[in-house]
Amino acid sequence: MDKIIVTGGCRLEGTVPISGSKNSTLAIMAGALLARGKIVLRNVPRVGDVYTMVEMLRYLGATVEINGCDVVTIDATYLNNREAPYELVKKMRASFWVLGSTLARTGYARVALPGGCDIGARPVDFHIKGIQQLGAQVSLEHGFVEATASQLRGSDIYFDFPSVGATAHLMITASLARGITTIENAAQEPEIVDLARFLNALGARIQGMGTKHLQIEGVDELYGNEYTIIPDRMEAGTFAIAAMATGGDIFLRNAFWEDMQPVLSKLEEAGTSISLEWNGIRVEGPDRPHATDIKTMPHPGFPTDMQQPMTALLSVADGTSIINETLYESRFKYAQELARMGADIKIEGRSAIIKGVPRLTGAPVVASDLRAGAALVIAGLMAEGETEIASFHHVDRGYERLEEKLCALGAQTQRFQEWVEGEELCSV
Ligand code: UD1
Numbered sequence: 001m002d003k004i005i006v007t008g009g010c011r012l013e014g015t016v017p018i019s020g021s022k023n024s025t026l027a028i029m030a031g032a033l034l035a036r037g038k039i040v041l042r043n044v045p046r047v048g049d050v051y052t053m054v055e056m057l058r059y060l061g062a063t064v065e066i067n068g069c070d071v072v073t074i075d076a077t078y079l080n081n082r083e084a085p086y087e088l089v090k091k092m093r094a095s096f097w098v099l100g101s102t103l104a105r106t107g108y109a110r111v112a113l114p115g116g117c118d119i120g121a122r123p124v125d126f127h128i129k130g131i132q133q134l135g136a137q138v139s140l141e142h143g144f145v146e147a148t149a150s151q152l153r154g155s156d157i158y159f160d161f162p163s164v165g166a167t168a169h170l171m172i173t174a175s176l177a178r179g180i181t182t183i184e185n186a187a188q189e190p191e192i193v194d195l196a197r198f199l200n201a202l203g204a205r206i207q208g209m210g211t212k213h214l215q216i217e218g219v220d221e222l223y224g225n226e227y228t229i230i231p232d233r234m235e236a237g238t239f240a241i242a243a244m245a246t247g248g249d250i251f252l253r254n255a256f257w258e259d260m261q262p263v264l265s266k267l268e269e270a271g272t273s274i275s276l277e278w279n280g281i282r283v284e285g286p287d288r289p290h291a292t293d294i295k296t297m298p299h300p301g302f303p304t305d306m307q308q309p310m311t312a313l314l315s316v317a318d319g320t321s322i323i324n325e326t327l328y329e330s331r332f333k334y335a336q337e338l339a340r341m342g343a344d345i346k347i348e349g350r351s352a353i354i355k356g357v358p359r360l361t362g363a364p365v366v367a368s369d370l371r372a373g374a375a376l377v378i379a380g381l382m383a384e385g386e387t388e389i390a391s392f393h394h395v396d397r398g399y400e401r402l403e404e405k406l407c408a409l410g411a412q413t414q415r416f417q418e419w420v421e422g423e424e425l426c427s428v
Contacts, residue, residue, distance in 0.1 A: 001391060001392070001393040001417075002392045002393060002396070002415050002416060002417055003388060003389060003390045003391070003392050003415075003416050004377075004388075004389050004392050004403050004413050004414065004415045004416070005386050005387070005388050005389075005413065005414045005416070006362075006377060006380030006381060006383075006386070006387045006389065006403075006411065006412070006413050007362075007380075007385070007386050007412035007413070008360075008362055008380055008381055008382055008383040008384055008385060008386075008387065009383075009384065010246060010381070010410050010411050010412055011246050011247055011248045011410060012242055012243055012246045012248035012249075012250055012381070012406070012409040012410050012411060013248050013249050013250065013409060013410055014250065014251070014408065014409045014410065015250070015251040015253050015280075016239050016250055016251070016252060016253065016405050016408070016409060017253045017254060017405075018231040018232060018235055018236045018239070018252055018253060018254045018255045018280075019043070019045040019046075019047075019070070019231070019232055019235055019400040020042075020043035020044050020045045020070060020228075020229035020230070020231065020232060021045070021190075021191055021194065021229055021230050021231060021232040021233065021234075022045050022047050022049055022050065022232055022234070022235075022398045023094075023164070023189075023191040023232075023234075024190075024191040024194040024195065024229050024230055024232075025041070025044050025045060025050050025053070025229055026049060026050070026053050026092075026094040026097075027094070027097065027168040027172075027191060027192075027194075027195040028041065028194065028195055028198045028227070028229065029041075029050070029053045029054075029057060029072075029074065030053070030094070030095075030097035030098050030100075030101055030168070030169075030172060031101060031168075031172045031175075031195060031198060031199055031202075032057070032062070032074045032076055032101075033057065033060065033062060033076045033079065033098060033101035033102060033105060034076075034101050034104060034105055034172065034175060034176055034199075034202070034204075034222045035076060035202045035203075035221075035222040035223055035224055035225075036076070036077045036221060036222070036223055036224070037075065037077060037223045037224030038073055038074070038075045038224040039073065039074045039075070039076075039202070039224045039225060039226075039227070040071065040072075040073050040224075040225075040226040040227070041071065041072045041073070041074070041226075041227055041228075041229060042070060042071055042226070042227070042228040042229065043070050043228050043229040043230075043231075044066075044070050044071065044072045044229060045070070045229075045232060045235075045400045046069070046070070046400050046401075047396065047397060047398050047399060047400050048393065048396045048397035048398070049092050049094065049397045049398060050072075052088065052091045052092045052095060052397075053092070053094065053095060054066065054072070055088060056084060056088050056095045056098055057074060057076065057098075059081060059084065059085075059088060060076075060079050060080075060081045060082070060084065060098065060102060061076075061078055061079040061080035061081050062074055062075060062076035062079065063075040063076075075224070076105075079102065079105060079106060082102050082106050082108050082109050082110060083109075083110040083111070083144075084096075084098055084099070084102075084109075084110070084111040084112060085112060086112035086143060086144075088112075089111060089112040089113070089114050090112070090114065092397075093114040093122065093165070094165065095114075096111055096112075096113070096114050096124060096127070096165075096169075097127075097165065097168060097169045097172065098111060099111040099127070099131070099145060099147060099169070100127075100131060100169045100170065100172050100173030101172050101173065103131065103136060103147045103148075103149060103152070103173065104152055104172070104173050104175070104176040104177070105176065107148065107149060107150050107151075108146075108147070108148050109146075109147050110144050110145070110146045110147075111144065111145055112143055112144050112145075113140070113143055113144065113145055122328075124145075124165075124166075126159055126160070126161075126163050126166035127163075127165065127166045127169050127170070128140075128145060130157050130166060130169070130170040130173075130183075131147055131169075131170070131173060133155040133156075133157055134149070134152045134153060134154070134155050134157075134170070134173055134174060134177050134181065135149050135151070135152050135153040135155070135177070136148060136149035136152065137149065151177075151178055152173065152174070152176065152177035152178065152218070153177055153178050153179055154174060154177050154178065154179030154180040154181040154216070154217075154218055155174075155177075155181055156181075156182045156184070157170060157181065157182065157183045157184070158183075158184045158185060159183070159184070159185045159186065160185070161185070161298075162185050162186060162187040162188065162212065162298045163187060164187040164189050164191065164192065164298075166187075167183060167186045167187040167192050167214070168187075168191075168192060168195050170183060171183065171186075171192070171195065171196060171199065171206060171214060171216060172195070172199065174216040174218060175199050175204040175206070175216055175218060175219065175222065176218055176219065176220075176221075176222070177216075177218040178218050179217075179218055180215060180216070180217050180218070181214075181215070181216040181218065182213065182214065182215050182216075183213075183214040183216070184212065184213055185212055186208075186211075186212055186213065186214045187298060187299065188210055188211060188212060188298070188299050188300065189298070189299040190210075190230060190233060190256070190258075190259040190299070191230070192209060192210075193209045193210045194229065194230045196209035196214075197209070197227075198227045199222070201225045201226075201227050202222040202223060202224070202225050203219055203221070203222045203223055204216070204219060204222060205217035205218075205219060230256060230259070231254045231255055231256055231259075233255070233256065233259040233260050233263070233303075234303070234305045234306065234371075234398070235398075235399060235400070236252045236255035236260060236281070237260060237263040237303075237305075237306045237309070238306075238309050238374050238378070238399070238402075239252055239283075239405070239409075240252060240260075240263065240264065240267055240272070240274075240281070240283045241267070241306070241309045241310060241312075241313050241378055242377075242378055242381060242406065242409075242411075243272070243283040243284065243285045244267060244270065244271075244272045244283065244285035244286070244289055244313055245285065245289075245312070245313050245316075245378050245381050245382045246285060246381050246382065246411075247285045247286065247287050248284075248285050248409070248410075249282070249283070249284045249285070250282070250283050250409060251277070251280055251281070251282045251283075252280050252281045252282075252283065253279060253280040254279065254280055255280050255281045257276050257281055260281070261300065262299070262300055262301060262302045262303065263302065263303065263306050264281070266292060266294060266302060266310070267283065269290070269292045270286075270289040270290050270291075270292045270313070270314070270317065271285075271286035271288075271289050271290045272284065272285055272286060272289075273286075288316065288317070288318050289313055289314065289316070289317040289318070289356075290317060290318055290319060291314060291317040291318060291319030291320050291321040291354075291356055292314065292317070292321055293321055293322045293323070293324075294307065294310060294321070294322075294323045294324070295323075295324040295326060296323075296324070296325050296326050296327055297326060297327075298327075304325065304326075304327040304328060304331065305371050306371075307323060307325055307331060307371070308331070308334055308371040308372050308374065308375035309371065309374045309375045309378050310323070311323055311332075311334075311335065311338070311345070311352060311354060311375060312338060312343075312375040312376070312378040312379040312382075313378055313382075314354045314356065315338055315343035315344070315345065315354055315356065315357065315360065315379065316343075316356055316357060316358070316359065316360060316382055317354070317356035318356055319356055320353065320354065320355050320356065321353075321354045321356070322351055322352070322353055322354070323351065323352045323354065324350060324351050325350045325351070325352070326350065329350060332345075332347045332352050333368055333372070334367075334368055334369075334372035334375055334376065335347055335352060337365040337366060337368075337372070337376060338360075338365075338375070338376075338379055340363045340364075340365055341360040341361060341362065341363050341365065341379050341383055341387065342357055342359065342360045342361050342383075343357060343360060343379070344356075344357050359382075359383070359384055360379055360382055360383040360384070361383055361384050361385055362380065362383045362384060362385035362386040362387040362388075363383075363387060363388075364387075364388040364390070365379075365387060365388070365389055365390070366389070366390045366391050367389055367390065367391045367392060367394045367395060368391070368394070369394050370394050370395060370397055370398040370399075371398075372394070373389065373391070373392060373394045373395035374395060374399065374402070376389045377389065377395070377402065377403075377406070381406070381411060392415070403415060
């Protein structure tokens, strides 16, 4: 497992190509198990979590090929395994979503329950209740969820909270159910819209994507097709924050403005200048960001995945910012690492009170999860001297060659190999 050293103080400037969305890709690959025939996915990011999903699909019997730099072909016509082991599910929570597609395709699935996570409890009760509502017999034994249904049936599903994972999982599962499924209080994230468009391209009949009300008319079969994945709004957001953090000027090539509005409007409030161009977004940072308050919310609110990089940025803002994290109860653990770099952050329950300091100083720190790692990179870019970030493999799970892209913009980073035995993984 790698560590990187970031030398702070460089102004970032230039164009960065934004890769395909990790979260879209994971949902789409789970959905790909529904189809017979060849699926060609384009704009697939080369990140660790995608390789884990490739491993999962192959384990279940699908043929998966990685071609060129961003193309993956999947043929799940023949599935010869209906059980997903804990070794794969514990690597990445999203691999649990193969439960629904395997069940819908074969009438049976046995998938290990994902465990806890550094950012909070993250249960899967909505997923299981929804699959039961679609007519499956579900039992939980020995750490596995076992589901059986000779024919899934459409149902009216309501979520207490618009869970991204449960919306994706049940949309996939209901695509092959008999009759109509409605999902009320569904997630509206761009990645959910992307998944629905992908499934429709295979022959599914999904309406209402991007709203709280989804309607899925089940079909008998889905077939292969080609599909291009949307740009990753979290990667683009991270580079936008990096531009601000270094008073830089970065063009986010391929980034979609519509998907990034919640983040961009907060960055503008904090003093950045944003201009939209036909093929991307230009972000120019101020000398010092202004303090701003943030509350994380489901889309179209401010995304929880950008909370950590934003906290790093606001740690040097002019004034005091308050961040309220409504989705995950433990998503402030990395604040202790920022404090080691001189940040003044007080955690009270689900809120962080950040008193902006004039400067951070480089220190050895540890990335506890994907976005925490991104936050430490942002902090390292701003800090005086060197910041050594251990457990960088967390970052590799969701960012494609992050430090290489930063270096192309003028950052100074070095990567070193290290190995921490028995370390648990956690990505979001
Ligand atoms: C997805 C994203 C992750 C993002 C999160 C919220 C992927 C691979 N990951 O994660 O990057 O941070 O959405 O935008 O797409 N909940 C329940 N019961 C459930 C399911 C969820 O109580 O059955 C709760 C969770 O504990 C959490 C909230 O709902 O508090 C949001 O979780 P959810 O939207 O499901 O997140 P994920 O799909 O795991």
